[in-house]
Amino acid sequence: MGLMNVKKKTVFFLMSLLGILAILAGSVSARDIILSEESNACLDCHAKRGIIKRFQNSESIEAYVDIDKFKSSAHNLLTCADCHNDFSEGKHPKTRFKSKEQYKIRSSLVCRKCHIDEQIKERSIHARLLTEEKEGKLHICTNCHGAHEIMPLTGEKNFTNEEHYCLKCHGNGLNMTLRNGEKLSLKIDASLLKHSVHKKLSCQDCHFGFSDAQHPKRNFSGIREFSIASADMCRRCHFDKYTKSMEGIHYAQLNQGNLKAPVCTDCHGSHSISHASKERIFTTKRCQRCHAKIYDIYAKSVHGNALLNEHNQDVPICVDCHTAHTIEEPHTLNYREKIPEMCSNCHANNAIVGKYGLSTSVVKTYLSDFHGITLGFYKQQKESLSKSARPIAVCIDCHGIHNINKATGPDSATVKANLAKRCRKCHKDATENFPDAWISHYESSYSKAPMVYIVNLMYNVFIPFLIAGLILQILLHIWRYAVNR
């Protein structure tokens, strides 16, 4: 045992030593750089903290250089004076700048002495910046590339990850002028990204084709065209939802040239994307952006009121009836025929409607009455006989669509008053009496539909007597016949 311990300790010591050596070896390359005497002279002061350069507008900048970062930068072989032209060992002129911005612009000009326009415009991102420069908008090299810690583009990055690379530029106020003159902000709020469901993705997971090595030039005719094209990115991962939405009315509208039709990002957001189903009010508000009028009607309905004022999570929101992706044209016969099914998702489920004192037999009573039966057969006939059907009254015809209100209580009078009007849409000459032909989802009872109740009661008593009497007669007759034989 003792021997084993000694061996283990030796191995551990040797391993640790190797580790330390490896770490030291890694840092040698940067430390190996020997700065020129001139540079060392500058750094005597500028490697220390506390030298502040003040500008006329009282902005300031610390004239500090991190030696280690400089040594590992792309420019580590240059001397200070190579860039800071006016300065040398003997010369340290006093300069005056209005602002930090002006100072940066001035300092950036020195980059262009080596990195000439012809060279830098090979990268599309620079080409655009150069064009903008000609239009009078100056760009500051150091804003994106840094100053003393500048890194070569190929080779080791000085960004901890891709986000930092992209956000170096896109974290700042970056704009793109589109063909129609619209200005598209390319600024990304890093804090939004952190809270999105995509926080673990890297930029190029969505922005396919863009990386620290590639930045293809894109040109869009307008902001809307840009948004529509961008939404295509979602397809690569969310293929199922994307395919579903291709069957939907929004996609069809888009195909017909209606650029206002929403694409993925219009509802889900882009960099701030969050889980869709978390907040039902929020989901509803997304639809409101385009369907404001319908939203207002819905907000006043029994469902909308409960959602918005009571934060009730049981009531249906837009997507419960219209679905989220396969949104259908709701004015078709096909859609109409699905309505009782939609309503019954909740109104036939006692776990949902029971607590509000609503009866689940509303669906059953509809389906077993004239309209419900007809609807059921029309649906079947369409499938098995491919017969076209006529529109049949469904839930919405009496109760309304987005403006559904309570059918009992103070609103019931309105519901009733509208009923005859609604009946007349199909039954042209219907009078005020006609709606009473439908006993309003009630099973007949002595108080609700006494005539129906009494008729049924009478026959429920009479028919068993009749059957029993006749069968008894038949049996007696057979018995007598058998006995006589």
Added chain:
Amino acid sequence: MQSTDKGDKMVKRNMLKTDNRIGRFHTGRIIEHWTALITVVTLVATGLAQRFYYLDLSQWFIMKAGGIDIIRLTHRYTGIIFSIAAIVHIVFGIIGVVFKGWQPSMIINKKDFTDITHNIRYYLGIENHPAGCDRYDYKQKFEYWGVIIGGILMIATGAVLWFPITVTRFLPGEIIPTAKALHTNVAFVMFIITALWHIYNSIFSPEIFPLDTSIFTGYISRERMIKEHPLELARMEGKPLDEIVSSSENDFKTS
């Protein structure tokens, strides 16, 4: 199914042809029965399919027939044929009885009730013979009036259901579901009377089996007349009832 002079004449004519076959129904009655048979079967089939629409059999039937609209229209138009037949029958019956001196043989009388009790006693072994009936026995009268009263109710409620908008112009809306309840229940009663009682009495009854052919051929055997309608036979042949019954007793014993 009223007894007619025409019927009596035919009976006399037929008696000359054969001793064993007695004419009972003329062609008009046979056509009437065929009409009732076909329309009632159609109405029951299309009606039951609508009433019990949720059963697989109904769904199969409706789909095979070409859809619910076809079934509904078939039901209604068959209803019209049934109504016409029923109205013609009633109107002619009334005219015949009132103006032409037809015997109102379908009228229910006191004897029918005593026949019922007599027959029950016979079934129980208290009486020796079944009740001797006239042209129509109480079973046939029950079927007849079941169909007539039921038919009138069906025609009325059917019309209400066919034209709910016109009806609710004059009557309250609740008439419609009431008519529906009545239509369904009366149909069920009629269905029981025909499917259970009528089919038993004219097909499955051991004395009749396999089929009472008189309404199809127009003739009935003398043996059956003696057993089932001795009063009518006695009247037709001008013999006293006892003679007819005693001959039947001999027949009954030998058979």
